[in-house]
Amino acid sequence: MKLRFFMSRCRRNSARSNVTGNNGADKTQTVDHHKAYSLRGDSKKIRRTTSYCGIQTTMAALYPSKSRTSHGLGNQDPRDSQLRLVLVGKTGAGKSATGNSILGKKVFPSGFSAVSITRSCKKGDSTWNGREVVVVDTPGIFDTEVQDADTCKEIARCMALTSPGPHALLLVIPLGRYTPEEQRATEKVLEMFGERARKHMILLFTRKDDLEGTDFRDYLKEAPEVIRELMDKFGDRYCVFNNRATGAEQEDQRQQLLVLVQRVVAECKGRCFTNNMYQKVEERIQKQILVIQENYRAELERQKAQIRQEYEEKIRMLEDELEQQKQEMQMRRQLAEREAFCAARQQNARHEVENQSGILEFILGLFKVVSLVFSLFKN
Numbered sequence: 498m499k500l501r502f503f504m505s506r507c508r509r510n511s512a513r514s515n516v517t518g519n520n521g522a523d524k525t526q527t528v529d530h531h532k533a534y535s536l537r538g539d540s541k542k543i544r545r546t547t548s549y550c551g552i553q554t555t556m557a558a559l560y561p562s563k564s565r566t567s568h569g570l571g572n573q574d575p576r577d578s579q580l581r582l583v584l585v586g587k588t589g590a591g592k593s594a595t596g597n598s599i600l601g602k603k604v605f606p607s608g609f610s611a612v613s614i615t616r617s618c619k620k621g622d623s624t625w626n627g628r629e630v631v632v633v634d635t636p637g638i639f640d641t642e643v644q645d646a647d648t649c650k651e652i653a654r655c656m657a658l659t660s661p662g663p664h665a666l667l668l669v670i671p672l673g674r675y676t677p678e679e680q681r682a683t684e685k686v687l688e689m690f691g692e693r694a695r696k697h698m699i700l701l702f703t704r705k706d707d708l709e710g711t712d713f714r715d716y717l718k719e720a721p722e723v724i725r726e727l728m729d730k731f732g733d734r735y736c737v738f739n740n741r742a743t744g745a746e747q748e749d750q751r752q753q754l755l756v757l758v759q760r761v762v763a764e765c766k767g768r769c770f771t772n773n774m775y776q777k778v779e780e781r782i783q784k785q786i787l788v789i790q791e792n793y794r795a796e797l798e799r800q801k802a803q804i805r806q807e808y809e810e811k812i813r814m815l816e817d818e819l820e821q822q823k824q825e826m827q828m829r830r831q832l833a834e835r836e837a838f839c840a841a842r843q844q845n846a847r848h849e850v851e852n853q854s855g856i857l858e859f860i861l862g863l864f865k866v867v868s869l870v871f872s873l874f875k876n
């Protein structure tokens with residue numbers, strides 16, 4: 498009798514823990530699901546607005562749209578405090594070093610080299626003023642004329658890592674001799690991203706230490722004409738970094754940049770830079786996240802059922818009440834561990850999707866439809 502009462506209590510408790518999330522692990526998951534489903538709701542709206550076909554789809558992908566819903570993917574969801582930054586510019590300009598300065602830790606390999614050190618887009622994150630700052634470092638892919646398979650793949654990876662779009666594009670330019678080659682690279686990047694993306698673009702000059710104390714404004718008076726023209730285009734949307742800086746100097750420049758990013762985002766009505774292509778990518782990512790999360794959930798349920806069955810059998814064989822309680826505690830511990838493990842995997846689902854070859858193939862498939870990969874960020 499006692500045993501039957503105990504067994505039913507076990508089942509009741511574990512059922513309650515599934516439904517209401519009465520431990521931290523389940524709570525996280527409930528939130529995740531809620532978020533995922535609400536995003537799925539957004540996806541439906543997006544699907545309605547982008548239900549083009551054939552050539553229309555191609556044009557839609559090329560022409561970015563304003564968000565059509567109050568919680569469109571281009572809007573910064575008030576719950577989403579993330580700031581996504583992407584570093585673009587010529588090889589050797591100091592993108593990786595800048596990424597490390599922004600994150601306040603060495604995430605991206607950076608060094609003096611005649612050839613590109615960064616071979617593939619990489620993502621790092623840190624926290625600033627309670628906001629998650631995500632930085633994506635890129636190889637010199639946006640300043641090239643070559644539409645080869647590797648470049649397309651890296652552009653696809655960059656889209657996956659910054660989806661549903663970056664809040665700011667940091668165009669990294671080293672101070673010093675501005676060669677015609679560097680000028681061409683800058684022009685190429687500006688051309689690739691087009692007018693609309695420029696509202697999200699910030700000029701980030703590296704090698705401030707080379708100024709050796711000279712004020713940046715004084716440097717500008719003597720700077721090449723092309724740099725001054727660039728400054729005219731961007732107004733006060735610029736920052737100067739010494740990537741060799743440490744301590745308070747590093748923190749100050751990081752602060753200056755992120756405050757500027759916040760201002761840029763506010764000027765863009767809280768929206769990140771996005772377009773139809775990004776929205777399709779985000780929709781796909783959300784679908785994949787749900788699939789992964791459901792798979793983990795199903796796996797968890799199987800494991801929990803197995804654990805319960807094993808313990809129930811064990812407990813049934815026991816006479817001693819204390820022993821039964823011990824086994825019950827052990828079972829609960831195991832169930833809680835499994836749930837926490839599942840919750841952690843579910844939280845990591847986005848990261849998993851971003852790094853799957855499937856999402857890259859999906860984006861590369863979209864590129865084929867678009868055919869003009871190098872116009873996809875433009876107006």
Ligand SMILES: Nc1nc2c(ncn2[C@@H]2O[C@H](COP(=O)(O)OP(=O)(O)OP(=O)(O)O)[C@@H](O)[C@H]2O)c(=O)[nH]1
Nearest residue numbers: 589590591592593594607608609613614615704740
């Ligand atoms: N003195 C000085 N050197 C810098 C600064 N920023 C970058 N560098 C150096 O410039 C070189 C190139 O920097 P990276 O960060 O690797 O440049 P990158 O644009 O990421 O280059 P790839 O990864 O090859 O595309 C490295 O030797 C850096 O240490 C800076 O502010 N001051």
